[in-house]
Amino acid sequence: MTELPARTLDADGLASDLRRHYSHTLGRDKYCTTPHYAYQALALTVRDRLMDRWKNTNYAYIEQDSRRAYYLSLEYLMGRALGNAMLNLGIQDAATQALGELGLVMEELADCERDAGLGNGGLGRLAACFLDSCATLQLPVIGYGLRYEYGMFRQEIADGHQVEEPDHWLRNGHVWELERPEYTQRIQFGGHTESWTDEFGKLHVRWLNTHDVLAVPYDVPIPGYRNGTVNTLRLWKSAATDEFDLGEFNAGSYTESVRAKNDAEHITMVLYPNDASESGKELRLKQQYFLASASLQDVLRHWIKFHGSDFSQFAEKNCFQLNDTHPTIAVAELMRLLMDVNGMEWEDAWGITSRTMAYTNHTLLPEALEKWPVRLFRRLLPRLLDIIFEINARFLKQVAQRWPGDTERLARMSIIEENHEQMVRMAYLAIVGSYSVNGVAALHSQLLTEGLFRDFYELWPDKFNNKTNGVTQRRWLAACNPGLSRLITESIGGDWVSDLAQLRRLLPLADDALFRERWRTVKFDNKVRLAALVQDDCGVSFDPEMMFDVQVKRIHEYKRQLLNVLHVIHLYDRIKRGDMGDWTPRAVLIGGKAAPGYAMAKRIIKLINNVADVINSDPDTFGLLRLAFLPDYRVSAMEVICPGTDLSEQISTAGKEASGTGNMKFMMNGAITIGTLDGANIEIREEAGEENFFLFGLTAAEVEALRGNYDPNAIIAADADLMRVMALIEAGQFNQLEPGIFDSIVHAIRNPHDPWLVAADFRSYVDAQRRAAAAYRDQDSWTRMSIINSATSGKFSTDRTISEYAADIWKLQPLAAYDVK
Numbered sequence: 001m002t003e004l005p006a007r008t009l010d011a012d013g014l015a016s017d018l019r020r021h022y023s024h025t026l027g028r029d030k031y032c033t034t035p036h037y038a039y040q041a042l043a044l045t046v047r048d049r050l051m052d053r054w055k056n057t058n059y060a061y062i063e064q065d066s067r068r069a070y071y072l073s074l075e076y077l078m079g080r081a082l083g084n085a086m087l088n089l090g091i092q093d094a095a096t097q098a099l100g101e102l103g104l105v106m107e108e109l110a111d112c113e114r115d116a117g118l119g120n121g122g123l124g125r126l127a128a129c130f131l132d133s134c135a136t137l138q139l140p141v142i143g144y145g146l147r148y149e150y151g152m153f154r155q156e157i158a159d160g161h162q163v164e165e166p167d168h169w170l171r172n173g174h175v176w177e178l179e180r181p182e183y184t185q186r187i188q189f190g191g192h193t194e195s196w197t198d199e200f201g202k203l204h205v206r207w208l209n210t211h212d213v214l215a216v217p218y219d220v221p222i223p224g225y226r227n228g229t230v231n232t233l234r235l236w237k238s239a240a241t242d243e244f245d246l247g248e249f250n251a252g253s254y255t256e257s258v259r260a261k262n263d264a265e266h267i268t269m270v271l272y273p274n275d276a277s278e279s280g281k282e283l284r285l286k287q288q289y290f291l292a293s294a295s296l297q298d299v300l301r302h303w304i305k306f307h308g309s310d311f312s313q314f315a316e317k318n319c320f321q322l323n324d325t326h327p328t329i330a331v332a333e334l335m336r337l338l339m340d341v342n343g344m345e346w347e348d349a350w351g352i353t354s355r356t357m358a359y360t361n362h363t364l365l366p367e368a369l370e371k372w373p374v375r376l377f378r379r380l381l382p383r384l385l386d387i388i389f390e391i392n393a394r395f396l397k398q399v400a401q402r403w404p405g406d407t408e409r410l411a412r413m414s415i416i417e418e419n420h421e422q423m424v425r426m427a428y429l430a431i432v433g434s435y436s437v438n439g440v441a442a443l444h445s446q447l448l449t450e451g452l453f454r455d456f457y458e459l460w461p462d463k464f465n466n467k468t469n470g471v472t473q474r475r476w477l478a479a480c481n482p483g484l485s486r487l488i489t490e491s492i493g494g495d496w497v498s499d500l501a502q503l504r505r506l507l508p509l510a511d512d513a514l515f516r517e518r519w520r521t522v523k524f525d526n527k528v529r530l531a532a533l534v535q536d537d538c539g540v541s542f543d544p545e546m547m548f549d550v551q552v553k554r555i556h557e558y559k560r561q562l563l564n565v566l567h568v569i570h571l572y573d574r575i576k577r578g579d580m581g582d583w584t585p586r587a588v589l590i591g592g593k594a595a596p597g598y599a600m601a602k603r604i605i606k607l608i609n610n611v612a613d614v615i616n617s618d619p620d621t622f623g624l625l626r627l628a629f630l631p632d633y634r635v636s637a638m639e640v641i642c643p644g645t646d647l648s649e650q651i652s653t654a655g656k657e658a659s660g661t662g663n664m665k666f667m668m669n670g671a672i673t674i675g676t677l678d679g680a681n682i683e684i685r686e687e688a689g690e691e692n693f694f695l696f697g698l699t700a701a702e703v704e705a706l707r708g709n710y711d712p713n714a715i716i717a718a719d720a721d722l723m724r725v726m727a728l729i730e731a732g733q734f735n736q737l738e739p740g741i742f743d744s745i746v747h748a749i750r751n752p753h754d755p756w757l758v759a760a761d762f763r764s765y766v767d768a769q770r771r772a773a774a775a776y777r778d779q780d781s782w783t784r785m786s787i788i789n790s791a792t793s794g795k796f797s798t799d800r801t802i803s804e805y806a807a808d809i810w811k812l813q814p815l816a817a818y819d820v821k
């Protein structure tokens with residue numbers, strides 16, 4: 001079938017398509033008043049423009065037979081698509097004009113879109129930013145993930161407690177996806193393996209009596225920035241096979257057969273809501289294998305379609321980036337597909353696998369390191385377990401050759417942990433199977449080679465490298481902060497949107513009083529917008545003249561929201577004691593979700609809410625201090641939060657936050673960081689200059705040195721401020737009607753084994769907060785710091801990060817899409 005000419009990008013063309021979609025595609029009439037259908041009509045109108053470019057991108061990739069990279073990730077925290085698509089197509093103004101002619105308001109329609117929350121936090125958002133940069137850099141990269149029916153839970157706060165509500169984000173339809181049933185794959189589970197010898201004496205393995213599930217792909221377009229490229233995110237949905245019911249049905253067990261269908265469809269039902277910890281649940285392993293197998297079969301299908309059964313060039317043309325250990329079973333699955341399905345010998349298959357897999361580590365926390373019981377593997381994926389044992393046997397032979405007689409090292413490095421229960425160590429499988437292993441910030445990559453992966457670093461030093469994370473400035477500055485965007489573009493031109501290093505040209509303007517005034521005005525307007533969100537969602541009024549002090553991220557002990565609360569209680573204590581000399585009025589905002597099974601994190605949320613109630617209802621604090629907990633922190637909320645923030649809280653225990661990316665969004669939008677020497681904070685401080693960063697706390701080395709002789713009770717006893725803060729909590733000032741509920745928090749702080757060293761960093765944190773408060777009172781100097789932070793944030797664009805992945809790991813060249821005619 002020949003193709004239609006492309007849709008035009010002007011306001012008239014947009015308006016006429018919008019009306020056509022509204023009345024014909026969606027069948028709505030003039031009496032329909034909900035903005036939802038107008039949103040859908042607009043989204044379809046924008047999608048038409050993406051379709052033209054999407055095909056031309058694919059044609060270029062196929063016809064140039066380009067090398068490709070595949071990003072395998074269990075999470076993609078995409079947020080909303082409409083604003084990003086309009087920005088990248090360059091049709092924001094035309095679309096706004098078209099809506100105006102039809103009597104519609106852009107913001108109202110945009111707010112109808114649900115966030116695609118298919119991720120927990122930083123790791124999932126990183127995957128989303130990466131895809132945006134890959135498309136902008138015109139790199140042939142395909143994202144593979146799962147189409148969860150329910151994404152990250154919606155967080156409500158009831159009586160100060162977190163309540164989880166299911167996120168049925170697809171309920172009102174999802175116009176950004178395209179179902180591709182023609183590329184459905186079949187995934188096997190269970191059964192057993194059998195070996196047999198063919199007529200030439202070659203040994204084969206069959207995986208038999210499996211329970212199969214179908215994987216149906218849904219494609220989501222990923223537009224590049226004004227370059228004609230639209231890449232693909234392919235998300236798999238699980239479905240029952242057609243024959244699911246036959247056996248059971250014929251035996252008269254109709255309901256049993258429907259249950260089998262249910263089981264199949266359960267695989268992609270829900271995202272596991274754990275951030276930085278593993279649940280060890282069978283369904284989670286099924287999800288991981290489902291993603292790996294469907295994606296690899298899809299890549300091999302494509303390969304065979306265009307290259308036949310000759311795999312000699314496969315490793316030259318393909319590579320897979322594993323986003324953490326979650327998709328690591330892909331190492332064994334590629335071996336299986338190459339050997340069992342495509343008849344290859346072990347050595348050839350391993351040559352391909354170990355030259356195509358690359359692994360990104362995201363954490364040093366031991367509780368996040370995935371291990372699966374061998375028993376579970378044997379039941380669920382028997383053929384994969386055989387292959388993992390063989391990979392391990394050959395690997396350990398190599399180790400033994402390099403370090404003869406070192407049996408302790410063999411046990412340490414084995415992919416199989418031999419404890420009371422045998423476990424598969426997924427991180428080790430990833431390292432052994434990959435040609436590249438990277439951390440996500442300089443400190444993190446260094447700590448990996450010195451600690452967690454030291455043995456492997458000694459064996460293969462060249463495998464290890466660093467790729468400091470970033471964020472895309474398209475979403476995190478250009479789209480979410482139109483005021484600042486306009487000011488920047490008026491001052492230095494618009495090239496920064498695809499070349500963030502250009503922001504350095506703002507540096508001289510930090511000395512320009514008029515520019516500072518304009519910068520301050522934009523920040524003030526953004527604070528008004530954030531204050532409205534806080535008023536609507538928390539019922540707390542933030543005065544935009546106050547310093548907006550913000551910590552939003554997953555709630556976790558290592559991120560130390562608790563330290564933040566202790567400081568707020570300290571400020572409250574100062575007010576109550578009349579110690580208000582040199583006071584800076586402050587509005588503190590904390591937001592984030594706790595994993596549903598993480599009791600301590602949930603208790604910290606309760607403490608924040610209770611402290612907020614006491615402070616906000618005490619007339620003594622009026623005009624001096626406000627505290628609010630923002631429910632349901634998510635991408636679309638962050639798009640309002642980071643532009644309106646003055647002070648960005650990045651206060652993790654040093655050595656625990658692998659990189660952080662929230663810190664980068666705040667910096668880009670002109671917030672100043674108060675932070676520890678952890679993750680990318682170190683690089684942020686290097687770029688901004690130490691005089692434009694509020695540093696506090698122990699270093700990672702000092703944290704390690706303190707273990708074993710940490711005495712929090714002595715620290716508390718020696719610090720009058722901390723002593724009073726603890727006394728307030730212990731006296732029940734924040735839980736007068738709920739006795740004992742914060743005991744666990746007090747014990748955690750006072751415990752000599754507190755891994756997060758909250759008490760140890762309190763004094764240094766309070767001092768840094770004093771410096772920040774003083775700096776804020778000199779608005780001119782604060783604005784200078786704000787401008788400098790934004791101007792030096794160029795390094796933290798994912799365009800820089802992805803250029804490094806493309807050059808060092810993927811060996812990918814940009815390839816332009818064919819022109820749209």
Ligand SMILES: *Cc1c(COP(=O)(O)O)cnc(C)c1O
Nearest residue numbers: 121122553634635638660661662
């Ligand atoms: C950026 C972002 C994160 C990551 O924040 P960190 O402070 O780096 O932990 C998590 N969730 C959302 C919604 C984000 O936008």
